[in-house]
Amino acid sequence: MRKYKLLVLLILPLLFAFNNYSFKVAVLKYNGGGDWYANPTALQNLIQFCTANLNMSINPSYDLVDVASTELFQYPFVHMTGHGNVVFSSDERENLRNYLLGGGFLHIDDNYGMDAYIRPEMKMVFPELDFIELPHSHPIYNQTYKFENGLPKIHEHDNQPARGYGLIHEGRLICYYTYESDLGDGWENPEVHNDPQEIRLKALQMGANIINYVFIN
Secondary structure: OOOOOHHHHHHHHHHHOOOOOOEOOEEEEOEOOOOOOOOOOHHHHHHHHHHHHHOOOEOOOOEEEEOOOHHHHHOOEEEEEEOOOOEOOHHHHHHHHHHHHOOOEEEEEEOOOOHHHHHHHHHHHOOOOOOEEOOOOOHHHEOOOEOOOOOOOOOOOOOOOOEEEEEEEOOEEEEEEEEOOOHHHHHOOHHHHOOOHHHHHHHHHHHHHHHHHHHHO
């Protein structure tokens, strides 16, 4: 398991000892008008899938956490999604940067329309880093579930292939950005998008790979 920031190591056992879960995950709330609250059933379904198929002890409920909150450091994995604008204040950028450098992990899932906003914002968080496309050989595609062709395509929008990008700091993947895939849509309840079961399964398996990767690297 990765070495987490000392603060995280101290807080997590106290937070979850009462319910015997190893950890809890969260959805990131942000400003700018983008719908950070999109896909409300997605993360809960992914948690259930990981619990059932990877024997992981994840709290079945997830939290909402503001970018600037010190509570961000309580979560080893934070998920971010939306369709539109994203704006971080200078304090939020500093807090997010410290969280990621301290051992946290951010998964950004473009729910279509987010790309033009999230890239410049993350560039201001990490001026020294660029998103790089991860090769299909990257461990995130080769956990319990193997994705030989990389990130699976869940929903079609612009006739573009699904692409997975990463911010890598000192050899560690700290942020994974899924683009033109719509993974979160695939995690939602079946009746929300009426996706074929095999498509939903691919989305959940890829999501499970992401969470599994966080805890073994």
